[in-house]
Amino acid sequence: MTANILDGIVLGLQFGLLAAGLTLVYGLGGVLNLAYGQMAVISAIIVALAMDAGVPTWPAIGLGLLAGGLLGLILDLTILRPVYRLRGEARVLLSLLLTLGVSFIVDGFLIWRYPLKALTLRVGVGAVEILGVPMRWGSLVASAITLVTFAGLFIFFQRTSLGRAVRSVIEDEEGARLIGIDPNRMLRLILVLSGVLAALVAVTRAMVTPVDVQSGLFITVFALIVTVVGGLGSVAGALLAGIIMGIVNVVAADLIGSYISLIILLGAAAVTILIRPAGLLGVKE
C-alpha cells in the first residue's frame, strides 16, 4: 500500500503540473487550450533533437523550456487574436475549436516528420529506498522538479505584485481594469508561463516514461480532467486534484486492473463535479 501511495504521489504530481498550465489560462482568459499537450510534445521533440545534435542534457532541457514559452507567445499573438474579441461562452468555444485544429496540425506534422522520435531522459541509475519502497531516481528527480515548480508558482502568485495582478484578473476582470491592470497583457504572460509548464511536463514525464510524438492527446485529456476536478483557475486545486487522482489511479490499477483505472478516474472526476460544481478549490462559481 505504501508503494501504491508513493507511486500515486509521483504520478499525481505529474497530473498536477499538467493541469496547472491549462487551468491558469482558462481561469484567467476563458481560453481552453486543447493544443496544450502538443506544446509539451513539441518541446519534448526539441529537447530530443538537441540531444541528438550533441547538446548536453540540461542545456537541451533549457532549450525545450524556452521553446515551450515561445509556443505560448506564438499562440497568443496568432490564432488567439480572434478569440480575444469574443466574450463568455463564444470565447471558450472558439478557443477550443482553433486550438483543437492546431493540435491536429501539430500531430499530423510530427507523425509525418518524426514518427519514431521520443524523448527519454535518464537521470541517475538504480533506485533509492524511501519508507522501505524502492523508488527510481527518475521518479524522484521528476517529483522534486515538480514540487520546486509548484513552490515557485505559489511564491509568484502570493508574494509578488505581478502574481497578485494576475490573480486579480481571475478574481474580477472589471475590477482589475479599474485599477489599471490590462487583462490581455496578463493573459499573454500566463500563456508564456503555461508553455513553459507544458515543456516541464514533457521533461519530467520523460524522466519516468518515454514521451513520443503521440503523447499530446493523452496529456491534454488528463490535464482537462484534473483541471475540472481541481477547480478552474486554481493552481492549488490543480496540485490537490492531481495528487488525489494520481493515488486513485495507481490504487485502482493495482486492486482492479489498469484497463479500468481510467474509467475509475473519470468516475471520481464526475462525482467531484456533481458534489462541487466549481471543483475542489474553484475560483469561478
Place this chain on the structure above:
Amino acid sequence: MLEVTGFSAGYQGNDVVHDVAFHVDPGEAVMIIGSNGAGKTTLFRAMCGLLSSSSGRILFEGDDITGLPAERIARLGMRFVSAERHLFPRMTVQENLLLGAYPRRPDPETMSIVLNLFPRLAERRRQHARTMSGGEQQMLAVGRALMSKPRLLVLDEPSTGLAPLLAKAAYEALGVLRERGLTVLVAEQQVPLAMAFSDRGYVLENGFIRLQGTTEELAANPGIRSAYLGVT
C-alpha cells in the same frame, strides 16, 4: 481637471445619455444627481472606459481620454469606484489594498492614511474581501482606489446597499478626503447625502442634464426640492 462635452453613450447603438456636458475643477467635489435609471451609471461607465461612447469628448488634465480603455484611464490617475465595487473576493483586504497601487510599489504612508480613515480595514487586514459586510466592502473599494493616490476619484452611488447610518458614515469619510484636497465626482440618487458633501452639481434626467448649479442653488430650486428632497 475633467471636462466632458457633447457626450453620448449607451448600449448597442441605443444611447442612454445624450449630449452631456459638465466639468470638474481641481479640488472640487461635484455631484451628478438623478433618480434610478436616469443614466448616471451609463455615463460613468462610458467615461471611465468600460463602455464605448457614441459621440463627445472627455479631457482629463488637458489630455483627450475619449475612447481609451479603462485600464489606461485608471493609470492616468482617474479612479472609478463602481457601485458594484468589483473587489477581489478571495483575496485579503491587505492584498486588495496593495493591488490598488499596482504597478507602483505600495506607499506605506498612503496605506496608513487609508487605514486611519477606515480603521475597520486595519482590523480586517487578513480577512477575505468577500466575507465583509456591504459597508466594509464599500470602504475597501474606496481605499483600494486611494492607494494609487488618484488625481480624481469618481464614485458611482457610494450609498448603494448601505443602511442609512453607514451611508452617512461613508460620506463623512469622503468629506475628510475632500478636506485633504482630493477632487471627487460622485453620482448619487440619495440626494441629501450628496448635497451635504458637494460644491456643485448637475441634475441628470432621462439621460439629459436638466439643471446645474452650486449646491445652494440646487437646494433652493423648487423642482429639486419636491423631486429629490421630499419637500413640498
